Amino acid sequence: xxxxxxxxxxxxxxxxxxxxxxxxxxxxxxxxxxxxxxxxxxxxxxxxxxxxxxxxxxxxxxxxxxxxxxxxxxxxxxxxxxxxxxxxxxxxxxxxxxxxxxxxxxxxxxxxxxxxxxxxxxxxxxxxxxxxxxxxxxxxxxxxxxxxxxxxxxxxxxxxxxxxxxxxxxxxxxxxxxxxxxxxxxxxxxxxxxxxxxxxxxxxxxxxxxxxxxxxxxxxxxxxxxxxxxxxxxxxxxxxxxxxxxxxxxxxxxxxxxxxxxxxxxxxxxxxxxxxxxxxxxxxxxxxxxxxxxxxxxxxxxxx
Amino acid sequence: xxxxxxxxxxxxxxxxxxxxxxxxxxxxxxxxxxxxxxxxxxxxxxxxxxxxxxxxxxxxxxxxxxxxxxxxxxxxxxxxxxxxxxxxxxxxxxxxxxxxxxxxxxxxxxxxxxxxxxxxxxxxxxxxxxxxxxxxxxxxxxxxxxxxxxxxxxxxxxxxxxxxxxxxxxxxxxxxxxxxxxxxxxxxxxxxxxxxxxxxxxxxxxxxxxxxxxxxxxxxxxxxxxxxxxxxxxxxxxxxxxxxxxxxxxxxxxxxxxxxxxxxxxxxxxxxxxxxxxxxxxxxxxxxxxxxxxxxxxxxxxxxxxxxxxxxxxxxxxxxxxxxxxxxxxxxxxxxxxxxxxxxxxxxxxxxxxxxxxxxxxxxxxxxxxxxxxxxxxxxxxxxxxxxxxxxxxxxxxxxxxxxxxxxxxxxxxxxxxxxxxxxxxxxxxxxxxxxxxxxxxxxxxxxxxxxxx
Amino acid sequence: xxxxxxxxxxxxxxxxxxxxxxxxxxxxxxxxxxxxxxxxxxxxxxxxxxxxxxxxxxxxxxxxxxxxxxxxxxxxxxxxxxxxxxxxxxxxxxxxxxxxxxxxxxxxxxxxxxxxxxxxxxxxxxxxxxxxxxxxxxxxxxxxxxxxxxxxxxxxxxxxxxxxxxxxxxxxxxxxxxxxxxxxxxxxxxxxxxxxxxxxxxxxxxxxxxxxxxxxxxxxxx
Numbered sequence: 001x002x003x004x005x006x007x008x009x010x011x012x013x014x015x016x017x018x019x020x021x022x023x024x025x026x027x028x029x030x031x032x033x034x035x036x037x038x039x040x041x042x043x044x045x046x047x048x049x050x051x052x053x054x055x056x057x058x059x060x061x062x063x064x065x066x067x068x069x070x071x072x073x074x075x076x077x078x079x080x081x082x083x084x085x086x087x088x089x090x091x092x093x094x095x096x097x098x099x100x101x102x103x104x105x106x107x108x109x110x111x112x113x114x115x116x117x118x119x120x121x122x123x124x125x126x127x128x129x130x131x132x133x134x135x136x137x138x139x140x141x142x143x144x145x146x147x148x149x150x151x152x153x154x155x156x157x158x159x160x161x162x163x164x165x166x167x168x169x170x171x172x173x174x175x176x177x178x179x180x181x182x183x184x185x186x187x188x189x190x191x192x193x194x195x196x197x198x199x200x201x202x203x204x205x206x207x208x209x210x211x212x213x214x215x216x217x218x219x220x221x222x223x224x225x226x227x228x229x230x231x232x233x234x235x236x237x238x239x240x241x242x243x244x245x246x247x248x249x250x251x252x253x254x255x256x257x258x259x260x261x262x263x264x265x266x267x268x269x270x271x272x273x274x275x276x277x278x279x280x281x282x283x284x285x286x287x288x289x290x291x292x293x294x295x296x297x298x299x300x301x302x303x304x
Numbered sequence: 305x306x307x308x309x310x311x312x313x314x315x316x317x318x319x320x321x322x323x324x325x326x327x328x329x330x331x332x333x334x335x336x337x338x339x340x341x342x343x344x345x346x347x348x349x350x351x352x353x354x355x356x357x358x359x360x361x362x363x364x365x366x367x368x369x370x371x372x373x374x375x376x377x378x379x380x381x382x383x384x385x386x387x388x389x390x391x392x393x394x395x396x397x398x399x400x401x402x403x404x405x406x407x408x409x410x411x412x413x414x415x416x417x418x419x420x421x422x423x424x425x426x427x428x429x430x431x432x433x434x435x436x437x438x439x440x441x442x443x444x445x446x447x448x449x450x451x452x453x454x455x456x457x458x459x460x461x462x463x464x465x466x467x468x469x470x471x472x473x474x475x476x477x478x479x480x481x482x483x484x485x486x487x488x489x490x491x492x493x494x495x496x497x498x499x500x501x502x503x504x505x506x507x508x509x510x511x512x513x514x515x516x517x518x519x520x521x522x523x524x525x526x527x528x529x530x531x532x533x534x535x536x537x538x539x540x541x542x543x544x545x546x547x548x549x550x551x552x553x554x555x556x557x558x559x560x561x562x563x564x565x566x567x568x569x570x571x572x573x574x575x576x577x578x579x580x581x582x583x584x585x586x587x588x589x590x591x592x593x594x595x596x597x598x599x600x601x602x603x604x605x606x607x608x609x610x611x612x613x614x615x616x617x618x619x620x621x622x623x624x625x626x627x628x629x630x631x632x633x634x635x636x637x638x639x640x641x642x643x644x645x646x647x648x649x650x651x652x653x654x655x656x657x658x659x660x661x662x663x664x665x666x667x668x669x670x671x672x673x674x675x676x677x678x679x680x681x682x683x684x685x686x687x688x689x690x691x692x693x694x695x696x697x698x699x700x701x702x703x704x705x706x707x708x709x710x711x712x713x714x715x716x717x718x719x720x721x722x723x724x725x726x727x728x729x730x731x732x733x734x735x736x737x738x739x740x741x742x743x744x745x746x747x748x749x750x751x752x753x754x755x756x757x758x
Numbered sequence: 759x760x761x762x763x764x765x766x767x768x769x770x771x772x773x774x775x776x777x778x779x780x781x782x783x784x785x786x787x788x789x790x791x792x793x794x795x796x797x798x799x800x801x802x803x804x805x806x807x808x809x810x811x812x813x814x815x816x817x818x819x820x821x822x823x824x825x826x827x828x829x830x831x832x833x834x835x836x837x838x839x840x841x842x843x844x845x846x847x848x849x850x851x852x853x854x855x856x857x858x859x860x861x862x863x864x865x866x867x868x869x870x871x872x873x874x875x876x877x878x879x880x881x882x883x884x885x886x887x888x889x890x891x892x893x894x895x896x897x898x899x900x901x902x903x904x905x906x907x908x909x910x911x912x913x914x915x916x917x918x919x920x921x922x923x924x925x926x927x928x929x930x931x932x933x934x935x936x937x938x939x940x941x942x943x944x945x946x947x948x949x950x951x952x953x954x955x956x957x958x959x960x961x962x963x964x965x966x967x968x969x970x971x972x973x974x975x976x977x978x979x980x
Contacts, residue, residue, distance in 0.1 A: 003889060004885070008885065047484075054478035057485075057702075058702040060754065066747065115638045116638060210672060210673065210674055211709070213706075
């Protein structure tokens, strides 16, 4: 056999036995990359600074390759976890009693069923209906309802404060307020059956709203005039984004009482309620669901 | 002769009362069908229904629309405008045979395009129910739907994105901030599309003008859109607002559309107005969004399952040869699509049905925070969609919509998926990215640098 | 991976002219005073044939009077017997010619050949080492007979990258560098040095051609 063929056979054997990957390239010392989320002033860029004045969108965060930096992914995961946890939290059965509220429950029997069956979340179970009939005041102007909705966390957080402020504001307007109740596994439309049962002129349900990224503490309120089964969304007025970074509970309570009084005066609610005269008292919200931009807060801190 | 709607599995006979019941029970598991009381009671009954469905002919399906001709203008429109020649080529096939024909290698994209106008939505929905995830992807990939507005959209080997710079108070600077960030990641060739917080003609026009300013100052070959109600956009058009695409959400029944405040006549009017006053030169200028469950949520489902009704949205949409159509698959909530597997399946189904019916189909792969879907599952869905030839995905800062409070696709996801699958945005936009140093066979010097956009 | 598999040259035609016409001898560069018999060979690989013709000069009293590659290589040849090269050995008599032809054919069968550099065999490499130059290549290279020569050929880009590796792999110096395109659209180089150095250079050359063929578009960070 020829010398060249022998040497090529040996080289072939060596190449085949070696890693199929190209040989490693020499590596330089790696510099520590900068923080991308809420950077310290020293590294803050002008775009991110400008952006912060106008939006809470997570922008100006740079990239590694085409992906996120580690502190971006951790902030994102923390925000996602907060939202998921708010949804997963259940309102404890003893919560109503602890706060001297009449305990009610919808026809829903489990948290999963609550998410999957909005129809059951709009109706009271038999025991609750009986309790409401026997223990609640009837024929009142306003029936206040606190409920879990899609965030029991928010309900248990500033829910009671909002409820009590709302009752106080209504009474200050001289409105008669019904027995405060607290409903588990409740959807917005549950206010129809509750209000109808106690013959309230206005039903007001204050409940945890569907969490956004990093926020699980927002409450919404839905008011309806002449509540009864069969009312639709167009019959209601609502105020959302009630939390310390949006509309504060005390302020929200005032606006909701203004809405309730307007419904009683005009004898209607929803799209046919004339809000024009109330603009000043309602602020920018106008019952239309205005959202103030929220501040984005750092969720992850690791002591170093 | 009445159709026999029964089958037997391991000696147990399953009988069904109507084509609608067969269609509903053959559907992949969806919480919305359970909510509507239409779903199969167990997995075996589901297969029994599929077996019956596989023996129905396309002719049978045309004869049994999900909502009767007499009571629904969408059914009438589809029936009266069906391409009879294309229909006759396939009408004798059973749904099972139709599935196999779709999967045949010789059934190419041009062949599929030529039969699309002979298919009713119910046919697309029916065959969809007999297909697995990979079946759906293989056939979708073959359908090439190419349209044009300011750029040429939907070509093979391309993956585009809608840039969605929503803001909770429509703050123009806030919108433009997200817009600049997104453009610097190479996003936005499908549309720069803002969901407004305030649904008025004035604010719609104001946002459109702001988007147009950025497009013109930077020479960006894309189209602009504000997703307010079509009646509001019509007024904005009268105010002289520059409008690249006109948007509307669609439902699959006349009643569902009534709940959306639209009708066939209104959409025809919108189409004509846009044809006369559109901003972009191309022949396609409408943009529609859909999503399984919308008809049931307005109690206008007529006992039909949500997949079949979704297909009917596409039957509505194709009348207007839209530039864009996308399903907003995970937005509606867990009462219609419970979790990651259901949302994933629905996204691929909707994309398949839309493409089969000849639409320029994209998908908003997304979840709300009360659905049981993880971020990892969502990222997987984006890759599956892109591999199936999905025309576009959404793009937002970190995928977070700060106004609508849901999780979608991010600015970073678009170039990641494109690079992973060797895809590029539309040719015109791709050339612009190279010229601006944003992307040229890899991230350019200005990639991710919003200062590149004036 | 299956690379560096020998691709044995195909000898397409061998014809002898025991007593060639003087005019023919003159036209093809022979010396009618010394040369009587001609042996004409065509082959589908040109560079192994050059080496094999040189090999013949070490085993018999023959001269290489003619050797030319054909344009664009064996895939575009003028006929099924043309290949990509024709070579002619000349001798005083038919016996001596036959000795030379045998040595040449042996070399093509068992020694000099191209090797595959990728799985499809669509990239090939000739990393041959002539341990001791014969009379033909010593004249062509200007080196003394008996010197070692690394005779290196590959497609243009592979050849260019691999030549750099070969020059850096051992104590060799370039004798001739043939940038692309050669007649057959390849690129080549002749390097010399000690036999060990030539062998190391040829190996580095072969390995580099294989690696470039594996990843023709190098990835780099921008």
